[in-house]
Amino acid sequence: MNIAFSPCPNDTFVFYAWVHGLIKDAPALDVTYADIDKTNNWAAEGQGPEVMKISYAALPWVLKDYALVPCGGALGRGCGPLVLTNSSSKDPSQLSGRKVAVPSERSTAYLLFRLWAAEHVPGGVGEIIVMPFNEIMPAVRDGRIDAGLVIHEARFTYHNYGLSMLTDLGNWWEEDTKLPIPLGAIIAHRSMDAGAIAKWARASVDYAWSHPEETNDYVMKHAQELSEDVAKSHIDLYVNDFTAELGEDGYGAITELLGRAMREGLVPEFDLELLKK
Known part of the structure; x- marks a missing residue:
């Protein structure tokens, strides 16, 4: 099979x-x-x-x-996707009109991000770029994109790239729905x-x-x-x-x-x- x-x-x-x-x-x-x-x-x-x-x-x-x-x-x-930036600011409005990398246009991570951004990012984000998830953190670190949506083991390794977590979409989802x-x-x-x-x-x-x-x-x-x-x-x-x-x-x-x-x-x-x- x-x-x-x-x-x-x-x-x-x-x-x-x-x-x-x-x-x-x-x-x-x-x-x-x-x-x-x-x-x-x-x-x-x-x-x-x-x-x-x-x-x-x-x-x-x-x-x-x-x-x-x-x-x-x-x-x-406690295992949801994270939105990462190079900034220590926790203000979601910093994503307004900005360039954001996502792992797939049809990923759960991106769907959660769209639902969250509709409520929290005034005017919406700017350009969405799809790239393999293992390339996203280096791209944020190097300034090629403004923010990255990451999944999987990136939860444990993003500090190694000097990045900050803007929001944990899993926490947002769980608080909003009480569901996994x-x-x-x-x-x-x-x-x-x-x-x-x-x-x-x-x-x-x-x-x-x-x-x-x-x-x-x-x-x-x-x-x-x-x-x-x-x-x-x-x-x-x-x-x-x-x-x-x-x-x-x-x-x-x-x-x-x-x-x-x-x-x-x-x-x-x-x-x-x-x-x-």
């Missing part, structure tokens, strides 16, 4: 057992390691592997062809058995939790020069109970995010019931 997910520690940790043939009756995986911006576009264009990790914000474009798999993704609390933050979703083409895929993914998560040290070499091989401590912090933050099963709060968070985005005209109209079909 073909699958695409990122080389980030949470994804490699989650899928370690399945990738290495340790899940009974699960098909062998042919893995493509790809940035979330690529998988978001592949899914929207009907291209790419049968199973992919994409942003929850990209679901409105793909749910007719792909089903949401209720296991293996990334939701949580929907970040990355696992989807399967509707020609596939999403229930079986969820079962195998859940078994892979359980195996990794039971044998964390065994996953280390594979995780670090793909960890883009992260230290082991940062990789572990990344896994601890993003691999949680919602990874094993979305549950009522997980589905509630996704419905709130995408329902709000539809009302604001930020995503195409779609049937929210497709999230569970």
Whole structure:
């Protein structure tokens, strides 16, 4: 079976057992390691592997062809995207008319940023530039952009670039909704058995939790020069109970995010019931 997910520690940790043939009756995986911006576009264009990790914000474009798999993704609390600048000021108006880099136009991070900016940035931001998330912090540091929207391990490393956090969009979302933050979703083409895929993914998560040290070499091989401590912090933050099963709060968070985005005209109209079909 073909699958695409990122080389980030949470994804490699989650899928370690399945990738290495340790899940009974699960098909062998042919893995493509790809940035979330690529998988978001592949899914929207009907291209790419049968199973992919994409942003929850990209679901409105793909749910007719792909089903949401209720296991293996990334939701949580205290793990939201950050807006970073070179300034120590906490005044959001500094972004008015400015140049901001984002990791994907269809990322959950960018959708949260748009919802936040509509309330907090007078007149709106200026130019939006999409770039790979690992290039954003150097670009802010070097003054090539005015602010950057960062995800994943950047939460732990932005101080190394001399940057300041303007806002934590996860904190804003949680305070506003009391719900977790929907970040990355696992989807399967509707020609596939999403229930079986969820079962195998859940078994892979359980195996990794039971044998964390065994996953280390594979995780670090793909960890883009992260230290082991940062990789572990990344896994601890993003691999949680919602990874094993979305549950009522997980589905509630996704419905709130995408329902709000539809009302604001930020995503195409779609049937929210497709999230569970």
